[in-house]
Amino acid sequence: MRSIAELQNQVRSGSQLRITNHEKDSDETFVNMSLYSGIVEYFPEELVVTLKAGTTINEVNQILGENNQALPFYIDNPDKTIGSLYATSGPEFSDSVLGVQIINGKGELLNFGGQVMKNVAGYDVSRLLVGSMGRLAIVTQISLKILPKKIAVKFQNQPSLKNTKPTLGLYFEQKLKKVFDPYGVFL
Amino acid sequence: MSVISQLTKALPKNTVIIGDENTRPFECDGLSVYKQKPLAVVLPRDISQIKKVLEICRKNNTPVVTRGAGTGLSGGATPLEGCVVLGLSRLTRIISIDAENKTAIVEPGVRNLAISDAVEEFDLYYAPDPSSQIACSIGGNVAENSGGVHCLKYGLTVQNIEAIKIITIDGEELLLSRQDKGLGLLALMNGSEGLLGVITEITVKLTQKPQLAKLVMAGFSSVRDCANAVAEIIKAGIIPSGLEMMDKFAIEASEAFAHPGYPVDAEALLLCELDGAEDTVVHDLNKVVELLSKATSMRISENEDERLLFWKGRKSAFPAIGRLSPDYYCMDGTIPKRHLADVLEQISNLSEQYKLRVANVFHAGDGNLHPLILYDAGRPGELEKTEDFGMDILKLCIEVGGSITGEHGVGIEKLDAMCHQYNSAELDVFHQIKAAFDPHSLLNPGKAVPTLHRCAELGRMHVHHGNLPHPELERF
Numbered sequence A: 001m002r003s004i005a006e007l008q009n010q011v012r013s014g015s016q017l018r019i020t021n022h023e024k025d026s027d028e029t030f031v032n033m034s035l036y037s038g039i040v041e042y043f044p045e046e047l048v049v050t051l052k053a054g055t056t057i058n059e060v061n062q063i064l065g066e067n068n069q070a071l072p073f074y075i076d077n078p079d080k081t082i083g084s085l086y087a088t089s090g091p092e093f094s095d096s097v098l099g100v101q102i103i104n105g106k107g108e109l110l111n112f113g114g115q116v117m118k119n120v121a122g123y124d125v126s127r128l129l130v131g132s133m134g135r136l137a138i139v140t141q142i143s144l145k146i147l148p149k150k151i152a153v154k155f156q157n158q159p160s161l162k163n164t165k166p167t168l169g170l171y172f173e174q175k176l177k178k179v180f181d182p183y184g185v186f187l
Numbered sequence B: 001m002s003v004i005s006q007l008t009k010a011l012p013k014n015t016v017i018i019g020d021e022n023t024r025p026f027e028c029d030g031l032s033v034y035k036q037k038p039l040a041v042v043l044p045r046d047i048s049q050i051k052k053v054l055e056i057c058r059k060n061n062t063p064v065v066t067r068g069a070g071t072g073l074s075g076g077a078t079p080l081e082g083c084v085v086l087g088l089s090r091l092t093r094i095i096s097i098d099a100e101n102k103t104a105i106v107e108p109g110v111r112n113l114a115i116s117d118a119v120e121e122f123d124l125y126y127a128p129d130p131s132s133q134i135a136c137s138i139g140g141n142v143a144e145n146s147g148g149v150h151c152l153k154y155g156l157t158v159q160n161i162e163a164i165k166i167i168t169i170d171g172e173e174l175l176l177s178r179q180d181k182g183l184g185l186l187a188l189m190n191g192s193e194g195l196l197g198v199i200t201e202i203t204v205k206l207t208q209k210p211q212l213a214k215l216v217m218a219g220f221s222s223v224r225d226c227a228n229a230v231a232e233i234i235k236a237g238i239i240p241s242g243l244e245m246m247d248k249f250a251i252e253a254s255e256a257f258a259h260p261g262y263p264v265d266a267e268a269l270l271l272c273e274l275d276g277a278e279d280t281v282v283h284d285l286n287k288v289v290e291l292l293s294k295a296t297s298m299r300i301s302e303n304e305d306e307r308l309l310f311w312k313g314r315k316s317a318f319p320a321i322g323r324l325s326p327d328y329y330c331m332d333g334t335i336p337k338r339h340l341a342d343v344l345e346q347i348s349n350l351s352e353q354y355k356l357r358v359a360n361v362f363h364a365g366d367g368n369l370h371p372l373i374l375y376d377a378g379r380p381g382e383l384e385k386t387e388d389f390g391m392d393i394l395k396l397c398i399e400v401g402g403s404i405t406g407e408h409g410v411g412i413e414k415l416d417a418m419c420h421q422y423n424s425a426e427l428d429v430f431h432q433i434k435a436a437f438d439p440h441s442l443l444n445p446g447k448a449v450p451t452l453h454r455c456a457e458l459g460r461m462h463v464h465h466g467n468l469p470h471p472e473l474e475r476f
Helices: A004-013 A057-065 A082-088 A149-155 A169-180 B003-010 B020-026 B047-059 B112-122 B138-144 B185-189 B223-235 B248-258 B278-291 B304-315 B317-322 B337-354 B382-399 B415-421 B424-437 B452-458
Strands: A018-020 A030-032 A039-043 A048-052 A097-103 A109-113 A138-145 B040-042 B064-067 B084-087 B094-098 B103-106 B161-167 B173-177 B198-205 B212-220 B242-247 B268-276 B297-300 B327-330 B358-363 B368-375
Touching: A004 A030, A004 A097, A004 A138, A039 A057, A048 A057, A057 A082, A082 A138, A109 B424, A169 B173, A169 B185, A169 B424, B003 B040, B003 B047, B020 B040, B020 B084, B047 B064, B047 B084, B047 B161, B047 B198, B064 B138, B064 B198, B094 B112, B103 B112, B112 B138, B138 B198, B161 B185, B173 B185, B212 B223, B212 B278, B212 B304, B223 B242, B223 B268, B223 B278, B223 B337, B242 B248, B242 B304, B248 B268, B248 B304, B248 B317, B248 B358, B268 B278, B268 B304, B278 B297, B304 B317, B317 B327, B317 B358, B317 B368, B327 B382, B337 B358, B337 B368, B337 B382, B368 B382, B382 B415, B415 B452, B424 B452
Parallel strands: A018 A030, B040 B084, B064 B084
Antiparallel strands: A039 A048, A048 A138, A097 A109, A097 A138, B094 B103, B103 B198, B161 B173, B161 B198, B212 B268, B212 B297, B242 B268, B242 B358, B327 B368, B358 B368
């Protein structure tokens, strides 16, 4: 099991890093997040769960299932980690995101959003980074809104394929990449 | 040529408003304790006029404060010295309604409730319902990521927006949609408080009107019993469309004002609304009644009139409490629900300590607390004392893992509180995000995110979840 301090050190000393979940990606150019897993906090009456990024959907489903609750978004493969879904999903996923903890390209540990349903303090970084493909920061921890199982299933349909890119979208994405990763550590 | 002359020359008659008398209505928003006269107010009628305003302001390095209906409670639309207020209240067209796909395209000045009125014939409505919905504009709703009393089930503004068009300070038009791949730029714009761009068009998601809605009203002899009931309802797998709590002071004030028939002897009141298909509502209703075993009184709305009457008390709680005092200050912290009873107890202690009365209304379903501090601005020092009390409440919210604002925004009001919620590295990220969209800091500059200098001046230490950041560092 890896620690935050280890991850921060890897970012500070690494020049080019790829975030991964594969055990075989073991040399120093990879940040293997599958080793950073587990449920950080879960109170069923809050409808919120906080997970380390390497936690697999199977693990989450099991513990939520014990309380008749579930993740309210599409999951193509429950062997995936929550961090991997976060990195590759769109608004249907970010609708359920409440907060993230990240390590930016400078190795700083930062928290955005929180463990509450409503939070409009500061820009919504925890939803901005959904779909960022691990190129802006290491996402270490994610807080999600969950729902009772019978309601959550209504939100689990496969979303339409995202294929548009706003004009200038790339331009602003590049600028935002520099905000989080000024030295270009994350490939 | 002065900025005013340039604006007047470039825009049609009656678009640029100047002079002390004429600009006075724009000198504040819903946070009326802070006032500032702008250089000018511009009320454009279309996007090309907005572009002209931005171009002139950019060339003259003049700050721009975008304003919707001016109902915001945190000073997001408070003018800045020497600024141009860009009021979007004349952009009130509903451009199109797509009933089949349940969306509507509207201009930013359209009132929240006007959207629901326009789509009523299709049995649809726009779900987010901030209590100012009769007046507030949809553009302002997006800028603040507004909430309301139905967020637990139907989400905030951000979950109910399909696409927006914005214009950056450089005059670039950007269409952001839920269909885009890549970063969540659309989500970023929600709640960005007019600092990143000017919203010129919004595609909202519409919701099917529920078949049936029932409201359960239950009194409790203690706040703790009421809070436990909330937890029990949610643990039972029920998602009420509204789940509201009020304390004794708020119950009494609302009853005296709106006469909804609230139990004035109760220490806490729970309003639990269930909506949806008839059989689901009936099923959930029976379960809720079963779970409210500790209630000292209970009523279920018999019909729509009664349901709306029960709501009326809650929805008019602010003016009802406002009647009892020359001024009141509304807080907007959020907390994990399990800490509710403890937090209310501490607020009550603070109330005694500061010798200021406080009434509590609470969006119990989503943890959003609205303590209303009663004060008299006419008494020297009382506003400052009230703000200190408010800050103590917000710190309490942060300590238990919550946030300083759930739906009202930071604006100018909560800049100091932001220093407590975020550390300097996090605030720095916010400043850089602004710079990515607005490099010369002309859009609502100084709002929403405090300067690092300001936080340092306060000499306050950031505390997150009770832990100091970088505990390895020596403290001065």
